[in-house]
Amino acid sequence: MEKVKLTGIPREMIALRVSKEIKDGDYVNLGIGIPTLISNWIEGRDIMLQAEIGMLKSGPLVTDEEMINQDCINASCQAVIEIPGTIYFDILESFTMIRGGRMNLVVMGALQVNDKGDYAGWANPSRGLDVGNIGGSMDLVAGADRLFLAMEHVAVDGSPKIVKKLTFPPTTTGKVNMIFTDLAVMEVTSKGLLLKEVAPGLTAKDVQSVTEPKLIVSPDLKEIEF
Amino acid sequence: MDKVYQKIDEAIADVNDGAVIAIAGFFACGVPRILLQALINKKVKNLTLTCGCGPMVGATEELRALVKNGQLKKLIDSYGLARSASKGRQDPFEQAVRAGEIELEVVPMGTLAERYRAAAAGVAAVYLPTGTGSIVEKSVVSSIVANRTPKETRIFNGRTYILEYALKPDFAFVHAHTADIEGNLRYSKTARNFNPVMASAAKITIAEAENIVQPGEIDPDCIHTPGIYVKRVVQVPRLKVRVGID
16 A cells, blocks of 8 residues: 555544534543543533543643642543532442443544454554553443544554554454544444545545545545534 | 551561552552652562552652662553653663563553452452453463463353452552541542552552541541551652653
8 A cells, every 4th residue: 555645634623523423411431642632622511521540520631730730630641620510439430330331432542443343552563562551441442332433544654554454452343433533534334434524625535545444435425524 | 546657667567578569549640659669768679569550650760760679570550651652662661571571461450440359359250341352351461471371251141251360469559638547548539549449459558648637537428448448557748740641
């Protein structure tokens, strides 16, 4: 596959696009990376963020240094704001919610994903170690009603991250429902990846050129809507 | 029953070479750093630290000292490495793992929580769905190949579950916002995290607390860890911690 450099939307806008797909009333857990940025796009909406460190109704990220409370961080170790209704609990309670199936939606970052909804996110073999950081990812995907990935479409070196076959160790198999990248929005279906939206200025062919599995182009293909 | 020790060295006097110690905290939040510093000063070796989510990634300086002094044999954690691969390459801990000098065993976070809980409650093992479809289902995930013991699985109602064993540390080091002299503990916000489950899991739990009060001064309805789980209490200053991870 040729390495084409396509310009898509910035990370913040990927997060904004995902936020539009979250339903009011959802309990949601956000993974490290692009997913965390979603918390800045849902202020005022009826969405409950769960942070596996032990917090429900987590507020937005702290932007003013003076407002940092070192005892109030999210699962990505970022300072967050306590809002009316924020509650705290211990790790057992937290994973009772997670593994017990209370998360309507989990949004994770990923290193690779295939068209069957398998994804890899916990270890990059290029690091030269065959261990990595699992964190809460495997518990989150085990319990989630729906699983979204928010990620860059291609790796920094230009190689595809949306692949036919995972070459990195999987986090889970067959669980991913939707994929949001800087270039496209795709749904994982039983027939393969359904391309639903493309970044402004791009075509389905452009996206296909940096995607290993054959994409099914939606008859309603449109530009990414914010 | 007064459990307060004035000298931290006396509170950890029986932590010897080869001890298995649970270290509470979640990245930089709620980590018993003063107890870790006492452990460094004590120079005990061959230690296994069992964690939950990256307390040693948060306690960067303490980890560096433990590695430099050759005190660590093994670390068990869900998030034991630096997030950034390039920073990880510079990290003495990761270098020691690469060299095979320190073993890193990686366990999903919720699985660790349940393994401590099992130990706390006298349960031998539990069946968990976490990690099916990944290497976690096949074997222990260890940096040392010889220690990748195969896992047992069983199907319940059509779903695969993995048998995970209780994890009972010799000691737990926990960090509380307030302790009373009888060992009842209260934590602050997200600094609670792994502290309660580790406190109840270990044979001997040693709590560092930012404040120590008399019995009755913590609202009895607001105690997170009952004193029955806590053997010793030491008062520590509130250290400023760096929020964020590399």
